[in-house]
Amino acid sequence: MVAGGVPVRAARKNAPPREDVLVAAMATIAERGLEGLTMAGLGREVGMSSGHLLYYFRSKDELLLQTLEWSEAALGDQRRALLSRRAPARERLQAYVDLYVPEGARDPHWTLWLEVWNRSQNAGPEERDRQAAIEGAWHRDLVALLAEGISRGEFRPVDADRFAARTRALLDGFSIQLAVGLPLLSREEILEHVREFLTEGLTPPTPSPAGTSSPGGTPSPAGV
Numbered sequence: 373m374v375a376g377g378v379p380v381r382a383a384r385k386n387a388p389p390r391e392d393v394l395v396a397a398m399a400t401i402a403e404r405g406l407e408g409l410t411m412a413g414l415g416r417e418v419g420m421s422s423g424h425l426l427y428y429f430r431s432k433d434e435l436l437l438q439t440l441e442w443s444e445a446a447l448g449d450q451r452r453a454l455l456s457r458r459a460p461a462r463e464r465l466q467a468y469v470d471l472y473v474p475e476g477a478r479d480p481h482w483t484l485w486l487e488v489w490n491r492s493q494n495a496g497p498e499e500r501d502r503q504a505a506i507e508g509a510w511h512r513d514l515v516a517l518l519a520e521g522i523s524r525g526e527f528r529p530v531d532a533d534r535f536a537a538r539t540r541a542l543l544d545g546f547s548i549q550l551a552v553g554l555p556l557l558s559r560e561e562i563l564e565h566v567r568e569f570l571t572e573g574l575t576p577p578t579p580s581p582a583g584t585s586s587p588g589g590t591p592s593p594a595g596v
Contacts, residue, residue: 393418393425394442397435402480406487411435433491437499440488443481444506447471451513461521462574468514469566472543477553486551511536518574527574535573542569 396417400409411422411432429435454467474482492503514536521527546562557565 390428390438391442393420393428393435394439397439398443398480398484401439401484405478406483433488433495433499436484436488436491437502440484441502441506443484444509447481448509451510455513455517461517461524461526462570465517465521465570466567468517469543469563469570472510472540473547473559473562473566474551476550476559479551482547482551486548511540514539521574525576528576530573539566539570542566 393414397409397414400414400417411425414435415422415425425435429438451468451471454471455464457464457467488503492500495503515532518527518530518532518536522529522532543566546557546565549556550559550562
């Protein structure tokens with residue numbers, strides 16, 4: 373059996389580590405964008421033919437998905453490190469948001485994410501499950517952080533899963549605008565909008581002083 377005109381055994385022997393290919397793919401996207409990422413060009417970067425790459429990754433779609441998974445694994449390590457710090461939940465929530473939102477237009481990770489999701493219209497069940505796993509990791513970490521903040525009294529008691537879903541929808545919408553370079557809002561303005569949303573949605577209500585009236589006219593018990 374041959375791959376790109378070279379026996380498979382020789383292709384395996386001469387292939388660089390899989391991660392080298394993924395690193396090179398991500399570097400190419402960062403430097404030249406997705407339009408600069410070709411199987412032939414990537415092969416030259418890592419010393420493989422495009423046929424060898426296709427043998428290992430089967431298609432460019434699979435190469436892109438594996439590169440995204442590799443990039444997400446690195447982001448996941450950063451995210452878990454940020455969320456495990458000894459700091460107030462609100463401070464860690466802001467760190468989560470800062471990590472989530474792209475650095476600017478053509479952010480390589482977001483450029484890759486958008487391309488993979490665009491191609492997923494024709495993806496099979498296995499590929500869709502892998503994409504869902506990427507999204508699920510971000511969601512679960514956010515739900516856990518919200519639940520912790522609620523249990524500590526830092527956040528108002530909301531449905532953590534539903535609030536996380538709305539928060540990530542907001543983040544995705546803003547992030548896509550930024551990543552594709554729409555001249556609407558700067559990154560700083562986006563972060564400010566998200567801070568306002570989180571403050572309005574999560575700040576615990578201020579306890580009414582003893583003897584004052586609630587909105588319905590009924591005296592509020594102290595501490596509520």
